[in-house]
Amino acid sequence: MDAYRTEEEQVEALKRWWSDNGKGIVAAVVIGVLGSIGWQAWQDRQVAKAESASAIYQELLGLGAQASTDSAQKVRLDELVATLSEDYAGTGYADLGQLLQAAVWATDGRSQEALTLLTALEARVADDAALYPLVKLRRARLQADLGDTDQALAALGSLENTAVAAAAWLAQADIFIVGEQYASAAQALTLALAADQNGDLGADLETKLAFVNARINAETSPLESGE
Numbered sequence: 001m002d003a004y005r006t007e008e009e010q011v012e013a014l015k016r017w018w019s020d021n022g023k024g025i026v027a028a029v030v031i032g033v034l035g036s037i038g039w040q041a042w043q044d045r046q047v048a049k050a051e052s053a054s055a056i057y058q059e060l061l062g063l064g065a066q067a068s069t070d071s072a073q074k075v076r077l078d079e080l081v082a083t084l085s086e087d088y089a090g091t092g093y094a095d096l097g098q099l100l101q102a103a104v105w106a107t108d109g110r111s112q113e114a115l116t117l118l119t120a121l122e123a124r125v126a127d128d129a130a131l132y133p134l135v136k137l138r139r140a141r142l143q144a145d146l147g148d149t150d151q152a153l154a155a156l157g158s159l160e161n162t163a164v165a166a167a168a169w170l171a172q173a174d175i176f177i178v179g180e181q182y183a184s185a186a187q188a189l190t191l192a193l194a195a196d197q198n199g200d201l202g203a204d205l206e207t208k209l210a211f212v213n214a215r216i217n218a219e220t221s222p223l224e225s226g227e
Contacts, residue, residue: 049088049091050091050093052088053084053088053091053093053094054093056080056083056084056088056093056097057080057084057093057096057097059080060077060080060081060084060097060100061100063076063077063080063104064077064100064103064104074104074108077101077104078101080097081094081097081098081100081101084097084098085097085098095121095124095125095128095131095135096131098117098121099118099121099131099134099135099138101114101117102114102115102117102118102121102138102142103138105117106142106145111142111145111146112146114142115139115142115143115146118135118138118139118142119139121135122135122136122139130163133159133162133163133164134164136155136158136159137155137156137159137164137167137168137171139155140152140153140155140156140159140168140171141171143155144171144174144175149175149179152171152175153172153175156168156169156171156172156175157172160191160195165192165195166192166193166195166196166197166200166201166205167192167201169188169189169191169192169195170188170189170192170201170204170205170208172184172188173185173186173188173189173192173208173212174208176188177208177211177212180215182212182215182216182219183216185208185212186209186212186213186216189205189208189209189212190209192205193205193206193209
């Protein structure tokens with residue numbers, strides 16, 4: 001038997017149900033539609049923001065790639081980095097821009113400013129598994145250039161199991177070569193070759209290893225001839 005005896009009773013029941021619930025359904029539909037439109041608009045804004053940041057970063061790369069830059073270009077480079085940091089902080093381009101800015105500053109003789117920038121950047125990207133090792137590597141290399149080899153070696157040693165391991169070993173070897181610690185340099189270069197799975201540093205590593213081994217042989221050969 002039907003729940004309602006006549007069609008009239010069913011119609012009346014439907015009217016009562018709609019009166020009680022219809023407004024809520026309409027509101028939910030409207031909210032859902034507006035939410036969908038809002039989400040799409042937000043996504044569109046994020047895409048547009050990322051594209052703008054990418055264009056700024058491409059210009060920044062162009063300036064950074066030049067062998068030398070004049071005063072106007074240096075000012076422009078700093079302006080672009082500032083724009084990325086202030087207006088596009090959430091895109092990732094801001095951090096990449098500062099990394100490039102530090103490299104340009106170091107080349108331009110502003111090493112201490114570059115080190116301060118890299119140290120702050122390193123702390124900020126500590127949770128970024130891809131960028132953090134690279135920033136730390138750059139910071140350690142710059143510290144070594146400024147004479148703080150102990151801190152540099154400590155930082156490089158912590159990168160030996162990361163994606164930049166080969167470059168970290170190479171950086172350690174460079175420090176050892178400057179300090180004429182050729183045995184330590186040879187060991188670091190051998191480990192760098194093992195870590196350089198793609199062969200990106202191969203030629204540089206092999207050249208330096210040949211030089212280091214030659215120095216080691218030169219140091220040991222007088223002892224052997226005197227025996």
